[in-house]
């Protein structure tokens with residue numbers, strides 16, 4: 001017997017034993033269709049992988065981190081002479097980086113892991129937006145997902161202050177001021193966020209939110225999100241046919257491949273790649289800790305949030321945009337995303353059938369990217385209305401034009417093909433020849449605008 005034969009037979013034997021003793025195939029997580037073996041169908045699973053790594057690395061960081069603003073003489077006192085009075089939160093972070101074995105890798109990968117999770121989350125969101133996965137019956141999956149996005153952004157916001165650097169402290173204060181200026185909710189939120197108004201009060205609240213409250217919310221929402229996914233299965237590819245089912249029959253379910261081992265190993269492969277890239281980046285470009293709150297050398301530190309909040313900070317820089325307007329605008333975007341399944345009521349899921357929503361989604365994406373770059377390049381610089389119009393106007397106009405043009409061409413070509421088919425049907429006693437085109441000939445219900 002060749003070595004590879006022996007190897008495969010041994011693996012099969014071990015796997016058979018494990019399956020027999022655990023009945024893994026019948027564990028939760030439903031079988032999935034063959035067509036789902038593409039990364040684009042598992043963008044949510046990649047977010048989940050990133051989330052799992054954040055939980056593990058965060059739990060390890062908790063072994064050393066101290067959520068206190070008290071000056072400390074231990075941990076980093078002896079190492080950095082001038083920092084002997086630095087707050088414990090900063091010092092314990094310093095200690096993790098410089099004294100804990102692999103601590104620098106752990107902390108950097110937790111931070112970059114948060115960036116990666118948010119990036120993958122935006123990818124999952126925009127992929128779902130473009131292919132219309134929010135349509136019936138997945139409306140609640142979408143709404144729970146939107147809440148997951150809000151909580152994940154909250155995790156980023158609360159985690160930013162924990163090393164207690166001056167940079168993070170300034171940015172957190174801007175965020176807090178924005179929240180406090182909210183009509184009605186502001187005064188209610190004040191004591192909740194600020195506690196007794198001291199630095200320690202704020203740090204304690206952020207710590208509590210980051211390691212207890214928001215993770216609990218995340219766990220509950222994630223459970224609901226996965227349960228909904230279990231009920232509906234993966235969304236089939238987008239289509240122009242309003243009659244196509246977006247649920248699977250019992251027979252189709254039986255033909256699907258089991259989650260364990262097929263999908264599990266498929267996603268595990270991507271998970272390992274994710275971890276490899278994350279560790280590689282964290283090892284090559286470890287994070288450097290900015291100076292601590294209260295350091296006299298910190299005077300003049302710019303106020304800058306992490307990249308995923310830069311768009312909001314830039315919005316506040318717009319002349320005439322008060323904190324209330326900025327919060328109002330972001331709340332309006334949130335409400336739009338949350339209720340999107342009930343705003344876009346057409347039964348067609350294909351992007352070409354949803355020009356208005358594709359324009360709005362693309363405009364949102366452009367707005368987010370442009371504002372993030374702008375916020376990073378000129379943080380805190382006031383922007384006049386003319387410049388706002390000159391920067392944001394052209395991309396929006398080009399998008400509207402492109403989406404409108406493509407939709408118009410698509411409708412015209414569908415109507416032409418329908419007319420050709422109808423004239424063939426009425427032409428004589430012979431059945432119409434099969435269409436040589438690779439695309440299916442449309443039926444009356446498939447013509448855009450015929451619903």
Ligand code: HEM
Pocket residue numbers: 041042043044045046047048051121124125128133134138141142143144145146148149152222225229233234235
């Ligand atoms: C922490 C954040 C999130 C996690 C961990 C997560 C995880 C997942 C997972 C594991 C799936 C199964 C299919 C797949 O892997 O793509 C899924 C599906 C889905 N997610 Fe998320 N998700 C998150 C955020 C969101 C957001 C922000 C939205 C949209 C606003 C969303 C909407 C959906 C929808 C509609 C489905 C069903 C899609 C389908 O069947 O193809 N999720 N999510």
